[in-house]
Amino acid sequence: MFRTIDAFDVKGKRVLVRADLNVPSKDGKVTDSTRIDRSAATLKELAERGAKVIVLTHFGRPKGREDKYSQKLLLEPLAKAVGQAVAWADDCIGPDAEAAIAKLKDGDIALLENVRFHPEEEKNDPAFAQALAKLGDLYVNDAFSTAHRAHASTEGLAHLLPAAAGRLMQVELEALAKALGTPEKPVAAVVGGAKVSTKLDLLGNLVSRVDYLIIGGGMANTFLFAQGKAVGKSLCEKDMADTAREILDKAKAAKCHIVLPVDAVVAAEFAENAANKVVSVDAVPDDMMILDAGPASIEAIIDRLGGCKTLVWNGPLGAFEINPFDTATNAVARAAAERTKQGKLLTVAGGGDTVAALAKAGVDEDFSYVSTAGGAFLEWLEGKTLPGVAALEIKSGGGCGCGHSH
């Protein structure tokens, strides 16, 4: 249970909003304003409700104050997104920030300079958090994507001011709770991507939470190898075979059914339109590599999803960046999207390449929720407590039920 901005009477109050406006840029210009546009809803609502809105964010990874990481370039796209002028302060604490905030009228919005210009931000330094807290009456965290970091503006502040989740954070937390907290069963997870080693905690948590764990991508090769199959030149972490077998054992004990590919699309090289053929996973040629799941595997996965009510997805089922090895990812994603549109399946996806893979399949708008949060989404799937989220919990509300310890 967490507080939302519905709980606040914000009129006339100085509201510090931690957003994630860490957008891509080139030559001092924002190249993709998606994050800014998405953040606008909370900022606009607070301004319309009469708050003095003060936006905190980081931009890049500066080492102290570095001009190339100044957030001034965000002012124009932010003003456009919220549909009003945005005031500016050259620092996020101290006299510059105080002066800019003192000038704000109810309904105004200000953006402060990069919180990471102060190394104390990432250290969650109490004095720095106090200096931020002095600038506001209320704190709103709308940056789920940085919630896995206990920094002053993402965690420390929540202990110093009345704190609530912004609308973006709220939607993300609600989607994740539906997918893994109190999901409608049966629940399936699709986990793909390159390596088992980067997703050990995630696999470990999911086997005890889902009914079907569908494993694809490069990491499936390691599982096939662990089962004694020859995988030719495929990407495969042979030293992870014992770990893969442990995950299979854990799944069995938890009554989680593991679905591995039964056939594969193989090629001699990792290249666009490389000559390829479909083989059984028992007959992968020595000089070829698995680059995608085959048609029988696709059919089995789609069949399996047909009986499920909830799907969590992280990682592509093949080397989706190069054609035609995006076939399995596209087919399964489209089938899941179709069932979502029919109201038969709740689909929550996210993390790293997953967003790009679903966008390439043309279904990113059709899933119930696609998280762009990367690291924070993965840590959530791993069952870890996200400090930025835990700090917003209403203490008497009990746990979220996702395997998280908060």
Ligand code: AMP
């Ligand atoms: P991840 O970041 O762990 O989700 O991994 C995504 C990457 O895994 C993508 O770049 C895919 O091309 C890659 N990948 C998926 N399946 C395979 C495969 N069978 N062989 C090599 N790379 C793969």
